[in-house]
Amino acid sequence: MKSALIIFGFIFTLFSILPFIKSPLWWIRVLDFPRLHVAVFLTIILVTYILSFGLGGTTEKVMLVVWFLAIVNEIRYVFWFTPVARVEGLRTEQKHPANAFTIMIANVRMVNKQHQKFKELVLLENPDMLIMNEPDEAWHESVRKEFDAHFPYSIKKPLDNTYGMLFWSKFKLHDSEVRFLVEDDIPSFYTVIELPNGKKFDLFTVHPQPPRLMLNTETREAELLMVARQAKKTNYPSIVAGDLNDVAWSSTTKLFKKISGMLDPRVGRGFYNTYNALVPFFRYPLDHVFYDPEFRLLSLRRLSKFGSDHFPIAISLNYEPLNGDEQEAPKADCEDKEEAKELIQEGLEKGEERNQEKKENGEQKAEKKPAH
Template identity: 70%
Template structure:
């Protein structure tokens, strides 16, 4: 029993500190995800060890102190996303918001065939905009008629590689583009959205590759940080939405926020975990909406599952440029700009390698 606790505590401590290494290696970056789990398991291990065996010598005191530091290291990442932390994105104070709209983000899972269940959810919640990740032609064909009858504007790129994307909107879209920022097989969308009152904002949707076995994260980092720079440079306020395949507390997400100057409505409110819908004990916040401080929050909620391994999430915002300065504006330090530029260059280089490997193959 003692040996088991020592091994468990040592492994969990390693899991806590390894993600501090700035590297795109997949086996390190996946450890960004389970910080809550590592903190809870290491706390249980530490308490069990002290209760069962005490602190009999200096070596054990040092060991328990190290485990405690590992727990605090995890806690500092996840604390901002608990309801006891200060709220970052302010709630609207308008009793009758005049420029409000809502967005649903849903990774439908390409192999999921419960098309009608998803359609029923869209009809029930009636969002102004729907961002759909992972649709293929089957998804497109099953939803085309009902969604195109309901939504006047759309951008569609269904694919068979799990990186398809579709956007349906009641709000008018201008200058819409399908972009391939890093990899030729992974699209992202850009469009200018016009609100009912005439105000406009830039809207970016993304779905980069996740860290997984033998797949490092250079291209994910590059795509997110390129979008962050694009969102910051535009003349309109921006919103970025989609399945980022990254958790809200990662170093990449922190860089993304600071470079883009956008707010995360999860901060001070909760995790709003969207993946994995099938495994309650292992869920993480992967589907995100970040937005400019010219917007105020009305509501954010996780919707019911419909057969995908992701829960949909829906956010309702109000355009309030007159109160922009009352909200926090994330700002990147010079060294963060340098770090972001290095990560972008590394990701673009990796993307070129991957695109080169696909030459001669059909990119659908």
């Protein structure tokens, strides 16, 4: 048992240390996700070791101190997403918010067939705007009739590669674009939302690739940071929303916030884990909404399951441009901007490689296709 505890203690300590390496390698970046889980498991190992074998000699004490420091390292990341920490996005103080709206974000999971359950949830929640990630044409056809009637305005790009995107709105849209920022088959949306009183703001919706086996994160970092720079430069206050395939406490998300100057309503409130809805213990906050200080929070809610591996999430904000200075937004220094520039360049280069590979693979498949 002692040897097993030492081995597992070493492994989880390594899990805590490896993310310090600034690398897009998937097996490093995926360790940004389970910070809380690593802290919990390592705490259990530490306590079990001390209760079973005591503090031991000098070597063992050093080992236990290292384990303890690894636990502290993990906790310092997730601490900010607990109610103990100071909130970042302030709530509105208006009793009757005049410019309030609700955005619902849902990764529907392309292979999920519970279309009717999702439609019922959306119509029950009745958001002003709806962002759907992962819809293919089957999903589009199943919800199109009801949602087109409910939401007069929309942007649509259903795809069968799990990166399709649909957006519906009760409010007018201007200058809408479907953008392919890094990879030719992974879209993002940009539009200008006009509120009923004529006030406008920018909305960016994103769904970059996640870190997974043999797939590194260069393109994810590039897409998020490109959107961050675009949001910072627009003429209107901005909101960025969608499935970012990254956790709220990662170095990439922190850099995104600094470059964009946006707030995260989760800070000081909770994790609001949205993935994996099918696995109760292993859940992470992957679906996000970031916004400029000109907005104030009314509510943030994780909604009920509907068959996807993601929980949907709904946020209600109020547009209060006169109170923007009262919220402290993250700021980027020269080092942050240089890091973002380098990551964007690396991601664009990797995106070009992947685009070329996909084209070549497509051509090869076409050549192998039998003639009729």
